[in-house]
Amino acid sequence: MIDIHCHILPGIDDGAYDLKTALKMARIAVKDGVQTVVATPHCYDGVYNCQRYDIGGLCEEFNVALHEQGVELTVLPGAEVRLTPDLIKLVERGEVVTFGGQDRYLLLELPEIFIPEAVFRVIKHLQLSNTRCIVAHPERNTFVLNQNNIIDGLIFAGAELQVTAGSLTGMFGKEVKLLAQQILKTQQGRCYLASDGHCVAKRKPILQKALKLASRLVGVEAATDMVSIDLSRKDRLSVISCQH
Template sequence: MIDIHSHILPGIDDGASTIEESIEMAKQAVSEGITKVVATPHHRNGSFDNEKKVILQEVAILNKEFEREKIDLKVIPGQEIRIYGDMIDDYGRGKLLSINETGTYLLIEFPQSHVPAYANKLLFDLQISGLIPIIVHPERNQEFIENPKRLYQIVKEGSLCQLTASAVTGQMGKKVKQFSHEIITHNLAHFIASDSHNVKTRPCDLRKALDTVENKFGLSMRYMMQENAEFLIEGKVVQKEPPQRIHKKKRLGIF
């Protein structure tokens, strides 16, 4: 398996704080059956700035450390970018990092409380420039929860979405789980990833999430999610079905 979203790089954001913690996270990932993990440190989120050059250096260091420790896990470079207006210019300046440097996919994070007014235009402009946006953890965004039409429109216009494993399994609460499942049901999700930060409070539980998907949505949905992770790191076109609207229900509410 491939985990496309992890904060495994030590000491650069709110994930692993030391190399020892990175090693613990790696061992946990391997025990889950994961062979490759995309390191996606936060960038431009108001607390952390991690540009492409730094991430590539840290990934190389961590891969060498795992080799020394005989941990069979390959770290792939990535970045979790908080959406901002100058993304296209900064990508051209070499500050932003596409997943595995394929020049194809960017992981993009929205503020938890809302979707910026300029988001649709920026996401469209990114696609015009040859980049495909992947919106991370949309199930936690308050505006999407209150108005699922916004998420539908973004996916309809070409962006992709990645759900968090612990949201799918219910570890983030019933309402987040419910909305995650609605997103899957309506063909608005294309990946599931751990978004792991440590081995205890935010662990890697990708296998459990994929088991949940298989049990509720069928084996073909699980395979799609797993295969899309492979296509992603290779810069290939991912599988997707036509998105459908989620009709808002009172029970989704605000959590």
């Protein structure tokens, strides 16, 4: 399994507090069956702004620490990128960290209070430039919860969706759980399950429990696809999306 959304890099955002905690998170992930984690610290969110760090370099250092400790986990660079007015320019200038630095996938965090029309244009523009936006946990977004047609708009624009494992297990309440289930059922092949892990307590980097629930909803094969991603190839939905 790959976990495409996890705040595992130590000491740079509201995720792992220090290296010791990050290593504990890594051990928890491995025990849960995760082989690869995309480290996704907050960028351009006005609070943590981890884009100022060398995320690729920090991942390399962390992978060395994992190897030294005998933890069989690979950590790839990524980021949880808040939508900003100049996002397209930032991506074009190579200032946004994409999954594995390969420009294929970008984890996009939507604004919480209001989602402007521009979001759809940005997603479409990036997709046409071969960078697929994966929208982070739309089921937890207040605006999306109140206007479900936003999901259709995101998909139509070319986005994929990342549902958080804890949303499926009920960690964020009934309303969020219901929308998570609905997304999984209606957007098979367009969505991923990820932990959005932050620590070793409540928000652990685990997927297995949610994967079992997802398997009951959509079947084992479709659920397994939700914890897999091929970062080296053109993504799996380009043909479907081009039909819109």
